[in-house]
Amino acid sequence: MTAARTARGRGAGRPTLEEVAARAGVGRGTVSRVINGSPRVSDETRAAVEAAVAELGYVPNRAARALAANRTDAIALVVPEPEARFFAEPYFSDIVRGVGAALADTEMQLLLTLVGGDRERRRLAQYLASHRVDGVLLVSVHADDPLPELLEQLGIPVVISGRRREDEPLASVDSDNYEGARAAVAHLVARGRRSIATITGPLDVYGARRRLDGYRAALAEAGLEELTAHGDFTEEGGRRAMAELLERAPHLDAVFAASDVMASGARQVLREDGRRIPDDTALVGFDDSAIARHMDPPLTSVRQPIEEMGRAMAELLLAEITATEPARPSLVLPTELVVRASS
Amino acid sequence: MTAARTARGRGAGRPTLEEVAARAGVGRGTVSRVINGSPRVSDETRAAVEAAVAELGYVPNRAARALAANRTDAIALVVPEPEARFFAEPYFSDIVRGVGAALADTEMQLLLTLVGGDRERRRLAQYLASHRVDGVLLVSVHADDPLPELLEQLGIPVVISGRRREDEPLASVDSDNYEGARAAVAHLVARGRRSIATITGPLDVYGARRRLDGYRAALAEAGLEELTAHGDFTEEGGRRAMAELLERAPHLDAVFAASDVMASGARQVLREDGRRIPDDTALVGFDDSAIARHMDPPLTSVRQPIEEMGRAMAELLLAEITATEPARPSLVLPTELVVRASS
DNA sequence: ATCACGGCTGGGAGCGCTCCCACACTAGTA
DNA sequence: TACTAGTGTGGGAGCGCTCCCAGCCGTGAT
Structure with a gap:
């Protein structure tokens, strides 16, 4: 009458190392070695233990292992x-x-x-x-x-x-924020855009700074001048930055936003200003989120392999x-x- | 020289129950009682133990507790x-x-x-x-x-x-899928729509069925006739269902999609058909996802309190x-x- | 003064493992 | 023949807790 084993409750009825050892006719240490894949076990013993493990449906108790081995897995x-x-x-x-x-x-x-x-x-x-x-x-x-x-x-x-x-x-x-931004802006250049602005992320974030660096590098390669407004990765920030850009440079023909969310904000301002995308102003985002895929028009964006x-x-x-x-x-x-x- | 305690490595140097007990001048059991909030401890003893715990920065070892108490927390x-x-x-x-x-x-x-x-x-x-x-x-x-x-x-x-x-x-x-759908369709009725279609989810999903039920209930209340096409919660499914609906009932003036993603698919087909949203056809989704917020026009949707x-x-x-x-x-x-x- | 009965307390036992030491047993070397 | 080295194995000790029993003390009833 193994009452404790057959009783209801959590963990009840689960076999222990010791029981596996008894069944396989070996010692506790040997079962442990088999379980943990030690090479210092003979093939027959290993087979016997593995059979016992399978028959009893043994699974090691993590808590006991963690306590004994001082690691939690x-x-x-x-x-x-x-x-x-x-x-x-x-x-x-x-x-x-x-x-x-x-x-x-x-x-x-x-x-x-x-x-x-x-x-x-x-x-x-x-x-x-x-x-x-x-x-x-x-x-x-x-x-x-x-x-x-x-x-x-x-x-x-x-x-x-x-x-x-x-x-x-x-x-x-x-992720390669620098190269991602550079590629995005190079793409705009290749599309014939000549006045390419950027809406940055918060520059105390290293990734945001790298995106700005990439933007600058692409412009330098093409011999174009930079046009920068600061955002904070929010939609409202994107709106504000876009409005500022339109004020400062109404002639711009492309915008690279350092995030899709900011691009979405920018898009709203561009629309309100009566500009068509991409005909009048091209727009590129960063993140390739659901927002990008469902924007109207769908947003070109830099995918990070998250x-x-x-x-x-x-x-x-x-x-x-x-x-x-x-x-x-x-x-x-x-x-x-x-x-x-x-x- | 408690070498084991001062040695480098994971978990090294962490005090145990026993050490807390020694410091507080009580037994192991008493510390355990204090830690676990047992009421059967005098105030002075409790205070002494708590002081020792604070001084040593004692935190119980979860693995040991799990093993002893047969629960993992x-x-x-x-x-x-x-x-x-x-x-x-x-x-x-x-x-x-x-x-x-x-x-x-x-x-x-x-x-x-x-x-x-x-x-x-x-x-x-x-x-x-x-x-x-x-x-x-x-x-x-x-x-x-x-x-x-x-x-x-x-x-x-x-x-x-x-x-x-x-x-x-x-x-x-x-979440109350039935009532959410009912409210969405009632809203369309209140806006004066009279030919309200639905794009359903896969009907082997209980929630999708309830949304259909809610749609039907609202139509019945308003004395309107139902117009149903089946989707599968995907964008492509939404597109197909919408195309089918336009074929079957070109006069429809509203669509309730059982998910935002399907609504997004439907929107594309409506646009391609030259219909303005909401002027010609009103559109409502379900989930209130990022897609809904960033759709053009922003999508009315049923929010679930996820x-x-x-x-x-x-x-x-x-x-x-x-x-x-x-x-x-x-x-x-x-x-x-x-x-x-x-x- | 004696006893019973509570409230607190200390510490033994044990949870199921891993680690490691000791011990067989075999095979190779002098 | 003895001794060594290597392989495989059993099982003691111990990880840090919780559970529980026994024992302590003080109080109130007898």
Whole structure:
């Protein structure tokens, strides 16, 4: 009468290592070796254990393993809440999908950690340390964020999305904002546009600055003059910047907005001004979001390989976790110009 | 020389219960009682323990707790991968945000589980059982999905998003698809439209059927005749259905699409046919997604309180986990008509 | 003064693993 | 023949908690 095993309740009736060992007629250590793929087991023993595992439907208890081995086989994806709202679409779900794909063939599980206000942010490092996750994926990190360095000091492997500056010291995955912007503007040049303006993102964000650099490089190549207005990645910001540009340079014949959302704002102002897109003014965005695809006319935009970035982040993190020597590579993934009717 | 404590490495140097007990001059059991908020501790002892906890920066080790208490303080959010791609926007991130908000003041942590193909889906129940999560949140469950019942049998609390049928046996959170559709069509009637068509979703999805029911109810109230074409929640499906409707009933003056994406497809066909929106044909969607906000003209749409649904799901699950008696309530949250220029 | 009965408390046992040491046993070397 | 080295294996110890039982003390009833 194994009452404890047959009783109702969570985890009830699940076989343990010990039971597998008894069934296979071997010791606990041997089963553990088989489960963990140690080579120091004879083929017959291995087969016997594997049969017992299959018969009993044994699955290791993660908590016990975590406690004994001092590793959790879990990584945390930390998403700062206020920013999440911004690029929730499609950024977030794509990152998650990429991370999930990279983890699919792994024992690693994904912990989602939404960080709200400053108070929670301050507790976060301790929180992560207590949960003893094996590594942390950090998205949307600000240039002055102390969190990455804090985690470093705690000895927790970290990978961040988007570099914070040129010489990012931490492992990071970024998209080629510079080249994406350059290609977009070169495309406008190739279409015969000669007065090409840009609406920038907030320039304290490294990626936004790189997009501006790319814009400038393309103009320099073509020997054209730059025309810049500052936005903040919001639709209203795009509207304001576009209005300012029309005031300053009514002759402009193309606009490169550093985000689709800003492009959408710009489009409204262009329409209100009676300008046809692309006939009078060509428009190009950045992100290749749902907005771009459904805009009227559909918006030419720079696609970032977000899902691949998520995948790469996870792979980098897994490498960092298993590695003895920290490597901290900075990966930059190529962007792709998706040409649609707006240019 | 507590070498083990001061050594580098994950989890190194973190104080244990025992150390807190020693510092506070009490026993292990007492510290555990304080940590877990047991009332059977005197005020002085409690204060002493809390001081020791603060001084040492003690945080309980989750793995040890999970092993000893046979609960993980974690719930899993299970997202079927193929479907995820569909309603990734904005559904997924909003659900996550809501769930995160509900869990913020809790010790519960959120495990994200992406399920890919059928093979992985089959392993999922065992997987979840082995991870010994305290509960499972299931989004996008098909009517014939065996997973919910499987989890039930394993004694794992489950909450699903969206009922699979009228008398959903499991705990569920749904939005009021019927009333949302009814309100949208009533709005068109109030605007003086008399020939109102609908583009339905796939009718094996309960929510899509309810939207059709709501459409019919509103028409019946107004004494109007129905005009139905079937879609599949895709843009192309919306286009096809719209073309079919124009063929069958060129005189129609309004269309209620059961999703924004289908409305976007319909809009293209209406434009190609030379019809102005809303002058000739009013258009209403469902979901209030980014597409609706950025459509030209902006699309009137039915907003589902997705974030609140996520929050409600988490709260229901927490209740189910702590409850002794299973309750399995079906919660239906109200929708809201967001009127924009398209109607 | 004696007993019963609560409120607090300490600490043993044990959760299911991994780690590692010790021990067989085999085969090769002197 | 003895000794070494290598392979495979069993099982003790211990990870850091929770659970629970026994024991302490003080109080009020007998």
